[in-house]
Amino acid sequence: MFELERITAGYDRRHPVVRDVSLSLAPGESVGLLGPSGCGKSTLARVAALLHRPDAGLVRIDGRPAGGWRHRAPREQRTAIGVVFQQPRLAADPRLTLHDLIAEPLRATGRRDEVPGRVARLAAEVGLGGELLARRPHAVSDGQLQRACLARALVLRPRWLVCDEMTAMLDASTTAALVAVVEAYRGEEGAGLLAVGHDRVLLERWCDRTADWDEIAGAPAPTETAAPGA
Template sequence: MTTHTNAPLPTNEAMRPILEMRQVTQTYTLARQKLFEARPTLTVLDHIDFDVRPGEAVGLVGESGSGKTTLTRILTGMEQPREGHVLFDGRDVWTAEPSHRQLFRRSVQVVMQNPRSSLDPRMRLGASLLEPLRSLRIEGDHAARVYQVLDQVGLSRNALERFPHEFSGGQLQRIAIARALMSGPKVLIADEPVSALDVSIQAQVLNLLKDLVRDLGLALVFIAHDLSVVAYTTSRVSVMSAGRIVEIGKPLDLFTHPKAEATRNLVGAILTVESGLAGNALA
């Protein structure tokens, strides 16, 4: 028998991070400049601390070359850091047993900038959505899961028989989000997910991501170079520059009182901000 209590649910601040980086450094070895010299190294990430909790949307912004792409690859397990730790549900993903690694692969999914490039143009939407379930060997009623995810992203069931070229850019991004949701992840990492979309469509996709965080309790990491877009979607933002996180704060604080030079440059690069978009973002 289930016992009900009146204890409040834990807040995001009280929860343990579901995904985090602790003092992560990543370096790459470059080609020799001279025959007998040691090969030089390039430090791309320099002692990065970063985390996200269930039901929380956090942003990561920075100019091109700041290290966002490398950080994404490490957060998703595509690269192992040279130093530091990547923890999923409190355990290091690179030293844990294979079953935890498998859980990590299912639980951390990515939404890319260009969904068209990740879809097979010869494959109907229904087959594309089933692919993650098969590749990750997830059991259960696959058809029911497809219908459930379609509802979550606002697509009709008749879309299952269509090919990628039959969808608009906004619909394709919803499909990319749907594919990421198929495995039942706990963390979504959205890497520049709206930069190629019109402003009106951007708002629809951003609202969808916010709804998923709220309704499913997902942790969202939103990575972009546009501070205004990240501010609309997230409650906490980290600013990267030259491989380091140079400032962390709430979007409104970063907009109105930027401290780091990199943050000031990002704020200065925002020529216009739609009033409705900014109003929701900075409330």
């Protein structure tokens, strides 16, 4: 299971943007988190991806509490989660080619021998030809860059995926293609998915169930549960 228990989080402890939110998903399950822009769902997604430490609450991954946040998270937990953000240009190092962008997690975890085969396979699956792989982010479209970012998120074969408004900046055909890639991966690996967005039609078609932000958020912030140390 992947569990978010009574999460309170934000960027100023006096004014949290997420208050007392709980959400869980089972292995292989896809859950859509539906809410308007600015409600706090992207902050919750960052907490789920171990990229933002909550002020209170608990994250459990495969039954174990999160052991830290960002680079302090244990590698086993950090690599169990693949994440795709809304804005690929903010999530991609502009100095890297698309090939190196996809390969980066493998190199960072000492799995360089897997780079040629894994990158080639994923590039083909997300629809990136060899010529595009040699380009840097400034030389490709948003849709092409998001394809590379999705491939990067999948390259370590994560058990859990967090897609935060992954398709918000994409046209309908690219959206359909990337959703199909995610679903093929989930079918192959049995991964769970948290898909965050504001498009109810898309999330209800894509996911096994949807959670409405208004129904899971808004209770008074808890005081008795401390977040794990960074």
